[in-house]
Amino acid sequence: MGLSGDLRDFELSEVLQILVMGKKTGILELTDPSNGGVYGTVWLRQGRVAHAERRFGANGVAALVDLLRTGEGRFSFETHDSHEPGVPVTIDRPLDSLLLEASMSDQD
Numbered sequence: 001m002g003l004s005g006d007l008r009d010f011e012l013s014e015v016l017q018i019l020v021m022g023k024k025t026g027i028l029e030l031t032d033p034s035n036g037g038v039y040g041t042v043w044l045r046q047g048r049v050a051h052a053e054r055r056f057g058a059n060g061v062a063a064l065v066d067l068l069r070t071g072e073g074r075f076s077f078e079t080h081d082s083h084e085p086g087v088p089v090t091i092d093r094p095l096d097s098l099l100l101e102a103s104m105s106d107q108d
Contacts, residue, residue: 002076002077002078002079003015003018003019003075003076003077004074004075004076004077005074005075006073006074006075007030007070007071007072007073007074007075008071008072010075011071012030012067012068012070012075013068013099013102015028015075015077016028016042016044016049016095016099017095019044019047019077020044020047020048020049020095021047022047023046023047024044024047024077024079025044025045025046025047025079025080025081026043026044026077026078026079026080027041027042027043027044027077027078027080027084028041028042028043028044028075028076028077029041029075029076029077030042030067030070030073030074030075031073031074031075031076032072032073033072033073033074037055038055039054039055039070039073040052040053040054040055040063040066040067040070041053042064042067043084043087045089048091048092048094048095049064049091049093049095049098050087050089050090050091051087051088051089051090051091052064052067052090052091054066054067059090060090060091061090061091061093061098061101064091064098064102065098065101065102065105068098068099068102069102069105
């Protein structure tokens with residue numbers, strides 16, 4: 001299943017909820033609206049966020065929280081049969097907990 005769209009139409013939190021509810025495994029890439037370059041990547045495994053990276057920045061939970069606060073760009077998700085070898089599992093928390101942390105950091 002491929003899924004793509006604009007983050008102005010669907011927030012990243014909404015996209016992640018769809019993928020988690022569908023128990024998807026794959027890679028979600030976020031691209032910059034001005035140059036089309038990838039600025040963030042989120043790996044999902046069997047409906048759980050497993051790892052996130054912010055280009056030139058953080059990874060794991062810190063990267064995901066930062067990506068959730070970014071409201072511009074495009075997203076593209078491609079399914080995979082299994083988690084990519086070599087990609088670390090840096091996130092082991094339910095999506096609800098991650099979304100709560102991101103919303104609390106917005107209030108700071």
